[in-house]
Amino acid sequence: MSGKPRLHYFNGRGRMEPIRWLLAAAGVEFEESYLEKKEDLTKLQKDGSLLFQQVPMVEIDGMKLVQTRAIANYISTKHNLYGKDMKERALIDMYVEGMFDLNELLMTYGYLPADKKQEHFANMMDKAENRYFPVFEKVLKGHGKDFLVGNQLSRADVQLLEIILMAEECKPDILAKFPLLQSFKARISNIPTIKKFLQPGSQRKPLIREEEVPKVMKIFY
Numbered sequence: 001m002s003g004k005p006r007l008h009y010f011n012g013r014g015r016m017e018p019i020r021w022l023l024a025a026a027g028v029e030f031e032e033s034y035l036e037k038k039e040d041l042t043k044l045q046k047d048g049s050l051l052f053q054q055v056p057m058v059e060i061d062g063m064k065l066v067q068t069r070a071i072a073n074y075i076s077t078k079h080n081l082y083g084k085d086m087k088e089r090a091l092i093d094m095y096v097e098g099m100f101d102l103n104e105l106l107m108t109y110g111y112l113p114a115d116k117k118q119e120h121f122a123n124m125m126d127k128a129e130n131r132y133f134p135v136f137e138k139v140l141k142g143h144g145k146d147f148l149v150g151n152q153l154s155r156a157d158v159q160l161l162e163i164i165l166m167a168e169e170c171k172p173d174i175l176a177k178f179p180l181l182q183s184f185k186a187r188i189s190n191i192p193t194i195k196k197f198l199q200p201g202s203q204r205k206p207l208i209r210e211e212e213v214p215k216v217m218k219i220f221y
């Protein structure tokens with residue numbers, strides 16, 4: 001049996017955070033190797049650990065997986081977070097891909113130059129409130145169950161909670177018009193493995209501070 005998964009990324013959310021959420025929700029302990037400077041990335045690139053010369057990279061089950069979606073798919077399949085059949089998996093994929101589109105907006109906001117932030121912020125809040133959250137409110141209303149798909153926890157529930165919390169960091173009352181998402185947030189946050197991940201001191205990463213951005217950018221650009 002292989003040891004704990006090892007995540008290779010900088011010490012921040014970026015593209016690795018959804019993977020941390022899935023492992024935590026599945027109750028899987030994981031280790032992290034943080035890239036602190038460009039040389040740390042170059043070393044991984046040179047030793048052939050990065051198929052496309054990029055991170056995230058997760059060492060798991062004797063593999064060095066790259067590409068966020070591929071990593072998330074593997075973890076979801078392995079830990080039964082992907083529904084019970086093809087149709088449930090198709091629904092989960094649809095929901096998660098939409099969430100990834102919103103996550104891309106939320107994730108990149110902190111790294112934008114000052115003159116691009118205001119327009120980007122308005123767009124991402126508009127999309128959250130008028131394109132994405134209404135869909136998930138309607139899904140919950142439609143079947144009246146606790147989870148988005150198949151009435152069991154899936155990666156869709158985990159990633160929805162993640163982006164709800166990220167959106168609330170930007171606009172605390174963003175769920176004001178979504179009562180079912182408010183109760184969903186409370187319910188999923190209370191699942192023991194997720195509750196533990198939400199406690200201070202867990203491996204969940206904070207919102208990046210403006211003064212940290214240049215150091216992170218120097219690793220990659």
Ligand SMILES: N[C@@H](CCC(=O)N[C@@H](CSCc1ccccc1I)C(=O)NCC(=O)O)C(=O)O
Nearest residue numbers: 014015053054055056067068069107108216220
């Ligand atoms: N499609 C890949 C993209 C990976 C990617 O863009 N990785 C970047 C780091 S994350 C970049 C990022 C992304 C979001 C927020 C902050 C930051 I920094 C990288 O390794 N760049 C080096 C290179 O391409 O040579 C995935 O989904 O994993």
